[in-house]
Amino acid sequence: GQQVMQIPQYQHVQEGEDFTTYCNSSTTLSNIQWYKQRPGGHPVFLIQLVKSGEVKKQKRLTFQFGEAKKNSSLHITATQTTDVGTYFCAGPRKDNNDMRFGAGTRLTVKP
Amino acid sequence: NAGVTQTPKFQVLKTGQSMTLQCAQDMNHEYMSWYRQDPGMGLRLIHYSVGAGITDQGEVPNGYNVSRSTTEDFPLRLLSAAPSQTSVYFCASSSFRGAAGYTFGSGTRLTVV
Numbered sequence: 001g002q003q004v005m006q007i008p009q010y011q012h013v014q015e016g017e018d019f020t021t022y023c024n025s026s027t028t029l030s031n032i033q034w035y036k037q038r039p040g041g042h043p044v045f046l047i048q049l050v051k052s053g054e055v056k057k058q059k060r061l062t063f064q065f066g067e068a069k070k071n072s073s074l075h076i077t078a079t080q081t082t083d084v085g086t087y088f089c090a091g092p093r094k095d096n097n098d099m100r101f102g103a104g105t106r107l108t109v110k111p
Numbered sequence: 112n113a114g115v116t117q118t119p120k121f122q123v124l125k126t127g128q129s130m131t132l133q134c135a136q137d138m139n140h141e142y143m144s145w146y147r148q149d150p151g152m153g154l155r156l157i158h159y160s161v162g163a164g165i166t167d168q169g170e171v172p173n174g175y176n177v178s179r180s181t182t183e184d185f186p187l188r189l190l191s192a193a194p195s196q197t198s199v200y201f202c203a204s205s206s207f208r209g210a211a212g213y214t215f216g217s218g219t220r221l222t223v224v
Contacts, residue, residue, distance in 0.1 A: 009151070033212050042201060043154070045212025088153060090213075098144055098169065099213065103153040 004091045006102030014110050019076040021105035023089035030092055032065055032072045033099060038085045046074075079109050113137050117202050117216035124192040124223045132187040132219050134202030140214075141207040143185040144169070145177065147198040148218075154201065160185055161207065192223045 005024045013019050031050045035043040047056055049065035049072060056063045062075045076083055086106045090099040118133045136143065144159035156169030160179040174196060176188040189196060199220050203213040
């Protein structure tokens with residue numbers, strides 16, 4: 001079945017450094033969503049990408065959807081301690097609405 | 112505040128006990144789902160519902176039952192708790208097209224001893 005793989009599993013950066021997490025699917029996705037989960041919290045929706053090659057920005061966060069709609073990335077410029085958490089990508093199963101989540105990338109930021 | 116409400120927040124069960132995790136949303140979302148989260152494994156779908164009266168299995172349904180008698184409520188029942196069901200459980204809802212993403216509840220941390 002469709003799987004969504006995320007790398008890396010962990011990333012530790014110095015405050016001010018950039019950070020990127022990658023999401024890859026075994027099948028073409030109709031859309032991809034990104035979520036952030038703070039330690040001890042629940043996942044919070046960040047964004048959805050739908051179009052091939054789409055790029056969206058939210059302040060220091062840049063989201064990309066690959067041309068083949070099988071991969072996506074989230075890039076954070078100049079990380080801050082408030083960026084700490086686990087970032088998940090999620091893609092829908094082919095025939096319905098439910099989303100399958102990647103294992104997540106856990107980001108820690110050293111001040 | 113509008114959103115997804117889960118109860119309880121914490122629960123300890125003995126092996127073999129049964130219990131129901133409650134989930135309610137007030138956003139009139141058609142779609143609701145239950146996930147479990149275990150370290151290093153992300154969020155795995157247990158059951159989901161596309162509307163009142165309709166439920167279906169996700170990736171890891173064994174040992175769990177659900178029902179959807181109203182749009183607002185989607186309880187998850189553990190039939191006979193096992194230590195392997197120790198996890199954090201999240202309920203989520205979305206409009207059917209999901210373009211605004213899922214709204215998650217704050218979670219239930221369940222320990223089975």
